[in-house]
Every structure is written in C-alpha cells, then in structure tokens.
Amino acid sequence: MSDTVSLLRRLSPQLIALGVILFLIWLVFPAFFTVTFQNGRAYGSLIDVLNRGAPVALLAIGMTVVIATKGIDLSVGAVMAICGAVAASASVSGQPIAVTLALAIGIGVLCGLWNGILVAFLNIQPIIATLILMVAGRGIAQLITEGAILTFDDPALAFVGSGALFGLPFPVVTWIVVALLVTIVLRWSALGMLIEAVGINRRASMLAGINAPVLLIAVYVLSGACASIAGIAIAADIRGADANNAGLWLELDAILAVVVGGTSLLGGRFSIVGSLLGAMIIQAINTGILLSGFPPQFNLIIKAAIVVVILIIQSPEAKTLLTFLKLPRWASLGASKGAEQ
Amino acid sequence: MDDNGILLAKDIVKVFPGSRALDGVNFSLRRGEVHALLGENGAGKSTLIKCLTGAYRRDGGSVILDGETIDPKNPLGAQALGIGTVYQEVNLLPNLSVAENLYLGRQPRRFGLIQAGRMKRDARDLLGKYGLDIDVSASLESYSVAVQQVVAIARAVDLSGKVLILDEPTASLDAREVEMLFDVVRNLKAQGLGIIFITHFIEQVYALSDRITVLRNGRLVATRDAETLPRKELVTLMLGHELQEISKSTRPKAEQFSQPRYRFKNYGKPGVIKPFDLAIRAGEVVGVAGLLGSGRTETAELLFGIRTPDSGSKALIDGSEVALTSPRTAIVRRFGFCPEDRKVDGIIGDLSIRENIVIALQARRGWWKPVSRSEQNAIADKYIKALDIRTTDREKPIRLLSGGNQQKAILARWLATNPEFLILDEPTRGIDVGAHGEIIRLIETLCAQGMSLLVISSELDELVTYSTRVLVLRDRQHVAELTDDEITTAHIVNAIAAREVKQVA
Numbered sequence: 111m112s113d114t115v116s117l118l119r120r121l122s123p124q125l126i127a128l129g130v131i132l133f134l135i136w137l138v139f140p141a142f143f144t145v146t147f148q149n150g151r152a153y154g155s156l157i158d159v160l161n162r163g164a165p166v167a168l169l170a171i172g173m174t175v176v177i178a179t180k181g182i183d184l185s186v187g188a189v190m191a192i193c194g195a196v197a198a199s200a201s202v203s204g205q206p207i208a209v210t211l212a213l214a215i216g217i218g219v220l221c222g223l224w225n226g227i228l229v230a231f232l233n234i235q236p237i238i239a240t241l242i243l244m245v246a247g248r249g250i251a252q253l254i255t256e257g258a259i260l261t262f263d264d265p266a267l268a269f270v271g272s273g274a275l276f277g278l279p280f281p282v283v284t285w286i287v288v289a290l291l292v293t294i295v296l297r298w299s300a301l302g303m304l305i306e307a308v309g310i311n312r313r314a315s316m317l318a319g320i321n322a323p324v325l326l327i328a329v330y331v332l333s334g335a336c337a338s339i340a341g342i343a344i345a346a347d348i349r350g351a352d353a354n355n356a357g358l359w360l361e362l363d364a365i366l367a368v369v370v371g372g373t374s375l376l377g378g379r380f381s382i383v384g385s386l387l388g389a390m391i392i393q394a395i396n397t398g399i400l401l402s403g404f405p406p407q408f409n410l411i412i413k414a415a416i417v418v419v420i421l422i423i424q425s426p427e428a429k430t431l432l433t434f435l436k437l438p439r440w441a442s443l444g445a446s447k448g449a450e451q
Numbered sequence: 452m453d454d455n456g457i458l459l460a461k462d463i464v465k466v467f468p469g470s471r472a473l474d475g476v477n478f479s480l481r482r483g484e485v486h487a488l489l490g491e492n493g494a495g496k497s498t499l500i501k502c503l504t505g506a507y508r509r510d511g512g513s514v515i516l517d518g519e520t521i522d523p524k525n526p527l528g529a530q531a532l533g534i535g536t537v538y539q540e541v542n543l544l545p546n547l548s549v550a551e552n553l554y555l556g557r558q559p560r561r562f563g564l565i566q567a568g569r570m571k572r573d574a575r576d577l578l579g580k581y582g583l584d585i586d587v588s589a590s591l592e593s594y595s596v597a598v599q600q601v602v603a604i605a606r607a608v609d610l611s612g613k614v615l616i617l618d619e620p621t622a623s624l625d626a627r628e629v630e631m632l633f634d635v636v637r638n639l640k641a642q643g644l645g646i647i648f649i650t651h652f653i654e655q656v657y658a659l660s661d662r663i664t665v666l667r668n669g670r671l672v673a674t675r676d677a678e679t680l681p682r683k684e685l686v687t688l689m690l691g692h693e694l695q696e697i698s699k700s701t702r703p704k705a706e707q708f709s710q711p712r713y714r715f716k717n718y719g720k721p722g723v724i725k726p727f728d729l730a731i732r733a734g735e736v737v738g739v740a741g742l743l744g745s746g747r748t749e750t751a752e753l754l755f756g757i758r759t760p761d762s763g764s765k766a767l768i769d770g771s772e773v774a775l776t777s778p779r780t781a782i783v784r785r786f787g788f789c790p791e792d793r794k795v796d797g798i799i800g801d802l803s804i805r806e807n808i809v810i811a812l813q814a815r816r817g818w819w820k821p822v823s824r825s826e827q828n829a830i831a832d833k834y835i836k837a838l839d840i841r842t843t844d845r846e847k848p849i850r851l852l853s854g855g856n857q858q859k860a861i862l863a864r865w866l867a868t869n870p871e872f873l874i875l876d877e878p879t880r881g882i883d884v885g886a887h888g889e890i891i892r893l894i895e896t897l898c899a900q901g902m903s904l905l906v907i908s909s910e911l912d913e914l915v916t917y918s919t920r921v922l923v924l925r926d927r928q929h930v931a932e933l934t935d936d937e938i939t940t941a942h943i944v945n946a947i948a949a950r951e952v953k954q955v956a
Contacts, residue, residue, distance in 0.1 A: 319814035
C-alpha cells in the first residue's frame with residue numbers, strides 16, 4: 111500500500127506534465143479525446159499518440175535499464191535499422207513469420223551482446239562503445255538492403271506494424287506487453303535491485319559478490335532486443351526497410367524519455383513506468399503541435415521548450431525551492447525579495 | 452628560531468566543521484635540512500602542508516619564512532614566496548614535453564612568440580644539474596615516474612628555491628629509483644634548501660632525514676633528531692601508545708585449536724605483497740598489524756580474491772584446493788570482507804539500509820531466487836536491532852547514516868550471509884567510542900561462535916584484546932607472527948620497527 115503511494119509520489123511530476131500537455135492540446139483541438147470504434151479497432155488522436163509513441167516507448171524500456179547501470183546505449187536507432195532490414199529481407203526470401211521474427215530479434219540480441227562485451231569486459235566507456243555500433247550499424251543495414259528500400263508483401267509481418275489486437279493497434283499492445291514482462295522479471299526477481307546496485311557503486315557491488323559483468327551484458331542485450339522489436343514494428347508499418355531513415359535519431363528521443371521519466375543519467379534507481387510516461391509525453395507534444403496547426407518549422411523549438419520546463423520542474427533545485435516556498439514564512443521571504451528588487 | 456631557520460610555523464590551528472584538524476602545531480625547518488613529517492592517516496600531515504602552501508587558510512597561528520610573516524592565499528602565492536611542493540601523483544601535464552612542463556606559464560619569449568630552441572636548451576641545462584640527460588622534447592609520460600618526479604622537483608625548485616615539500620614522492624618507485632631520487636634530494640640539501648619529506652616508509656626516513664616531526668590527531672607529538680631517535684620509539688610516537696602491557700588472560704591459547712581450516716601457501720603477488728604462508732583455524736581471530744602501506748589491505752584483498760595471487764600460490768580450504776579468483780568465488784566459500792574505505796568499497800549509497808544488508812546474501816543466492824520482501828525486512832530488522840544500527844527506519848538510504856552506523860550495516864551485510872571466514876579491514880576506523888566497543892564485543896562473540904576472523908587494525912590495544920595471533924607486516928611482507936604471551940603492544944611495536952634483517956636463503 112505504502113509502495114503504491116510512494117510510486118505515485120515518485121511519478122507525480124510526469125503525470126502532472128502529461129496531464130497539462132493533454133489539457134493544452136484539448137484546448138486547441140477539442141476532438142483530441144474522442145475515440146471511435148470501427149471494425150473492432152479504436153481510432154482517435156489519443157490512440158494515435160499511443161501508437162506513434164510505440165518505437166520510442168520500446169527503446170525507452172531497454173534504455174532505462176542500461177542507464178540504471180550508469181551506461182547509455184547510442185546504438186538503438188541503428189539496431190532498429192539493422193533488424194528492420196533483416197526482417198524485410200527474411201520475409202522477401204520467403205521465410206515464415208516465426209522465422210523472420212526470430213531472426214530479427216536474434217540479430218538485435220547479438221548487437222546487444224556486442225555492446226555489452228565492449229562495456230563489461232573491455233571496460234570501454236558506454237558512450238564510446240555504443241557509438242561504434244551507432245555508426246557501423248546503419249552501414250550494416252544498408253548492406254543488407256543493398257542501398258534501396260527493401261519492400262515486402264507478407265500480410266503476417268505487416269500485421270505487426272499495422273494490425274490490431276484487443277481493439278488496439280498491435281504496436282501499442284507490443285510495448286505494453288514488453289513493458290509488463292520486463293517490469294515483472296526485474297521486480298519479482300532480484301535483478302532490479304542488483305542492477306541498481308551496480309549502477310550506484312560498481313566496485314562495492316562486485317565486492318558484495320554481484321556478477322557485474324554478466325549483469326551489464328544482460329542489460330545491453332535487453333536494450334538490443336527492445337530495439338529489434340521497435341525496428342520490426344517500424345518496418346512492418348511501412349511494409350519496407352529503409353536503412354537510411356528507420357530509427358534515425360530515435361536513440362536521442364529514447365534517452366530523453368528516460369530522463370523526462372525521472373531516471374538519473376548517473377545510474378541507480380530506475381523506473382520503467384516513468385520512462386514510458388516520458389515517451390508518451392514526447393509523443394503527445396509531437397502530435398499536439400501537429401494538431402494545433404502551428405507552422406511545422408516551430409515544432410522542434412516548442413518541443414525543446416516544453417522538455418526544458420519539465421526538467422526544471424523535476425530538478426532538485428526546483429524541489430528545494432518548492433519546499434522552501436511551502437514554509438509558513440514564505441510571505442516574509444517574498445517581502446524581503448521585493449525589498450531587494 | 453635559530454639562525455639557520457628558514458621556515459617557522461607557530462601554533463597553527465585549522466578547524467573543520469566538527470573537528471580540529473590542527474591544534475596548535477609548531478614546526479621549524481632549517482636551511483640545508485631534510486625534515487621528515489610523520490604520522491598515521493588523519494594525523495594532520497596533509498593539513499599542515501596545505502596550511503603552509505596556502506591551499507587551506509589557517510584559522511590561527513603564524514608562518515614565518517626567512518624572517519618575514521607570510522600568508523599565502525593559494526599554492527601559487529606560496530610558490531612565488533619560495534615554497535614549492537611535489538606531490539605523490541605528479542601534478543604536471545603528462546602529454547606535454549618535458550621542456551614545456553618545466554617552463555609552462557613562463558616560456559622564454561621573443562616578440563610574444565615562444566622560443567622553442569632556447570626553452571629546450573634551458574631545460575637540458577636545468578636537468579643536467581640533477582644528473583638527468585634526457586630528450587626534453589619527448590612527452591613527459593614517456594618517462595618513468597621517477598624521472599617525472601625529478602622533473603617536478605626541478606620545476607618546483609626553479610620556481611621557488613627556498614623550501615621544497617615532498618609529499619610521499621617514493622610511494623610508487625622501486626628501490627633503484629628511490630636511490631636516484633634521494634641523490635637529487637641530498638644534492639638540493641647541500642645547496643641549502645629546506646626540505647620537508649613526507650613518507651610512510653620508516654627505512655627511508657632514516658636514510659634521508661636530519662630531523663623528524665611526528666603528528667598525531669592534529670597535535671604535535673615530538674620533533675627529534677633522527678640520529679638520536681630509535682626506531683622503536685618513533686613507531687611508539689606515531690601509534691600513540693604508552694606501551695602499557697595490556698594482554699587478556701581469557702584469550703584462548705593458539706594450540707588449543709584443531710587443524711587449520713584455511714591454509715594459504717606461498718600466497719603472494721609480485722609488486723603487491725611478498726609470498727606468505729598463513730593458516731587460520733575455526734574460532735580464531737588473526738590480527739594484522741603494520742603501518743600504512745605495509746601491505747595489510749593488500750593481504751586482505753588477496754585472500755578475498757579481489758586481486759588474484761601469483762600462479763604459484765595456493766589456497767586450501769578444509770583440505771581441498773580452491774582457486775580464489777574473484778570475490779564471488781570467495782563468497783561461495785563463505786568468506787566475507789568489510790573493506791577499509793567503506794564509502795568507496797562498502798556502501799551502495801542510494802540503496803536503502805535494508806537493501807544494503809541483504810545484497811550480499813542476494814548476490815550469493817542468484818538473481819532468480821529473490822529474498823522475499825518480508826524476509827528482507829526480517830533480516831534487516833534483526834541486524835538493525837542486534838548491532839544497534841541507529842536509524843529511523845530501514846528504508847532510509849544508507850548514505851544518510853553516520854560512519855559508525857554504515858560500518859555496522861556493512862558488517863550486517865556479511866553476517867546475513869552466515870560467513871565462516873570474515874575479513875575486517877580497520878573495522879573501527881572513524882567510529883565513535885560507543886560503536887567502537889560494540890564492534891569489538893561483536894568480534895569476540897563471532898569468534899566464540901566458531902567463525903574465523905582476520906582483523907586488520909591500527910589500534911594495537913584492540914588487536915591485543917581479541918587476537919589469538921598477530922601477524923606483523925612491514926614493507927609489503929609478513930615479517931613476524933606473534934602468539935600467546937608474545938601478543939603485547941610492546942612486542943608488536945618492536946616487530947614493526949625492527950630493522951630489516953637480510954634473510955639467508
């Protein structure tokens with residue numbers, strides 16, 4: 111019971127931010143919350159936010175756990191491109207859907223393994239280690255698609271990107287299921303605590319007997335797997351693998367989602383729910399700007415401004431200020447401030 | 452101040468929040484003298500040096516250099532006045548050339564351009580005076596630490612020229628390099644510089660110093676001529692022991708134990724600690740004594756698998772041979788280790804007290820077998836109560852606890868794993884008196900329950916109280932093992948101070 115309360119308190123800045131943003135969108139676009147059902151599937155702007163935000167949400171799940179270990183994974187965008195290309199080319203060469211998915215996810219796992227080994231055994235700084243695959247990965251994807259956009263026509267694979275399950279777009283179902291699975295595994299086993307320990311103090315954790323190298327590899331593998339699922343979803347959505355543009359810059363959105371979600375880049379305590387809220391905040395901003403009819407050239411600036419405000423609200427300094435202002439003597443403080451001015 | 456004096460510090464006081472780091476310390480330095488400054492960690496050596504060089508502003512007292520009262524605002528100011536400092540970690544720029552390092556910030560210039568040729572010539576001449584003939588255009592990092600030290604000294608002397616402070620310059624040098632450095636220092640001494648020499652190596656103190664000043668707990672203990680101060684007395688001054696004969700009659704005798712449970716044969720690692728043999732029985736407390744840097748912590752790290760021993764070394768546990776290659780393998784064998792630096796190696800700051808206590812147990816069980824929350828709560832509550840860890844609740848982040856309570860929580864972490872062999876490195880350092888006594892009582896209880904313990908401590912009284920045997924370390928080797936009636940503070944001090952006897956193979 112107290113755990114639920116503390117979780118809500120922990121997530122309150124994200125929930126409030128999301129609420130305010132949704133409210134603002136509703137002001138300029140009253141039809142925002144309207145959801146209609148057609149052919150057993152929900153349609154509407156809100157559903158659109160959940161659906162369009164799926165790739166970043168999936169990436170953010172893996173990224174959260176990587177960042178909890180004081181690491182970072184810059185390669186996820188490139189891994190999306192690789193895995194999308196693998197899925198497309200497997201489908202074109204006539205593989206059944208199960209083999210296609212297994213191949214693509216397997217390649218994502220391999221990419222994560224590579225990152226993990228560089229970080230855990232060769233002790234390369236995560237930002238450099240994953241930068242290698244970020245650069246090389248897009249090249250590998252281009253080799254697989256031979257430079258062109260590799261299109262396929264397998265309805266089963268297309269369903270992964272644009273189908274519907276339980277009335278929701280399939281990508282939405284995917285990220286919710288992956289998030290639930292990862293959360294359950296991390297929190298019902300001891301993995302979550304061990305990962306946080308490694309992120310806070312790797313040396314002390316090793317002295318306490320934690321197998322830090324294996325844990326580090328595991329989190330990068332998870333990140334690679336999440337990226338591969340996101341890559342498949344994107345390729346499936348457009349029925350083709352675009353090695354140049356699939357997942358481009360999404361690693362930055364994923365990192366942003368984690369940070370907006372309140373997990374510190376310094377490692378330690380993490381919250382997957384927070385990161386998912388962060389991903390939805392980012393997507394709500396994107397969709398909101400489009401719907402509100404602002405000239406599109408303003409989009410990036412407005413997005414940046416909103417993110418800055420959210421981060422300021424979350425910052426320890428702002429929290430100190432807030433508790434300070436809540437003190438009963440805030441009136442006299444205000445008076446003295448006025449005198450200074 | 453005698454005529455030959457160059458630097459005089461009177462009644463220096465430095466106060467930090469909650470402690471008096473220097474309490475009325477007097478210090479004097481003569482021209483052409485090497486003056487060793489000694490004391491254990493926290494004695495106030497560094498604080499005194501920092502007050503002299505202006506890195507800290509002193510809170511009281513005066514510093515007189517060459518007859519004039521000085522008050523340097525920072526180390527640069529002190530340097531301009533004539534006080535140069537060389538630190539253990541060479542504070543030069545490794546990727547610049549030797550010449551650039553020597554003349555950084557004061558390069559010879561013409562029309563605003565640096566005269567590289569002249570700078571190199573000057574650098575060669577300067578280093579020539581130190582008997583160093585090296586390529587000055589090569590980067591500093593391409594030379595050994597000893598050469599880097601000499602370059603640092605050359606720069607400091609060239610810049611200041613009155614007083615040279617050497618802060619543990621020999622910590623990472625081998626014997627030949629130490630000799631080379633000493634020649635340089637003797638040379639400077641002959642030129643009339645006053646030199647302050649800080650080290651932990653007693654042999655080197657006697658090899659180089661004219662006078663010795665000992666600090667302890669921020670106070671001046673004594674300033675003596677090196678020639679008339681016996682080693683034994685020096686160690687006594689440093690450890691602050693009045694040589695009372697404390698020994699406990701209830702302590703179990705060594706021979707009443709059965710066969711050793713743990714045997715470490717020819718255990719060692721080149722450059723870390725010389726090979727040693729060690730056997731530990733069940734229910735035995737083996738104390739480890741020695742000055743800082745003598746290889747105490749290294750011994751513990753080797754036994755716990757943090758450093759892997761040399762290939763010839765073997766560990767026998769209950770008669771079977773075991774390779775302790777990592778803390779994990781040691782923990783599987785029911786070892787536990789409370790490290791000396793609990794902030795860096797011990798606590799996991801942002802995790803709660805509960806999580807910090809159960810983490811070693813959890814790590815040994817494996818991630819797929821989580822200790823349930825109710826079990827965690829029970830374990831945490833049990834040890835919070837048993838060890839009297841003062842906290843409002845078990846969910847508080849451990850970094851918010853006081854040092855003594857953090858130490859108890861780390862102890863609890865290992866006790867929760869039900870260990871059979873526990874290594875404690877300075878378990879009572881930085882702990883208030885109350886907690887101190889509790890931890891000693893705990894050590895005795897654990898030993899009575901049949902656990903084997905290896906306890907490293909600078910507090911000789913403590914070692915005498917609970918040890919069944921005491922190992923004495925000096926200069927990275929095990930030099931003595933005291934048993935039964937031999938365990939007195941006097942014997943330990945003797946063993947630490949004993950002059951090295953060449954062993955005939």
